[in-house]
Amino acid sequence: MRPLTIGAVVRSLAEDFPDVTISKVRFLEAEGLVTPERTGSGYRRYSAEDVERIRYVLRAQRDL
16 A cells, blocks of 8 residues: 555544544644654655554544
8 A cells, every 4th residue: 555645544444433524633743642653745655554543543442
């Protein structure tokens, strides 16, 4: 899987987590829960592992 932009990450999670936003994903990064790669110009690029970690965190927040 190619690295995803933050918008693509939100779209990929929207079915299971309809309330997820770009701000929420940025918050998870600020809290150190996910560390996406950055391009030379500063854009975030999320790996499949990053997306799964976000999914795990969102599931834990929702279910616990």
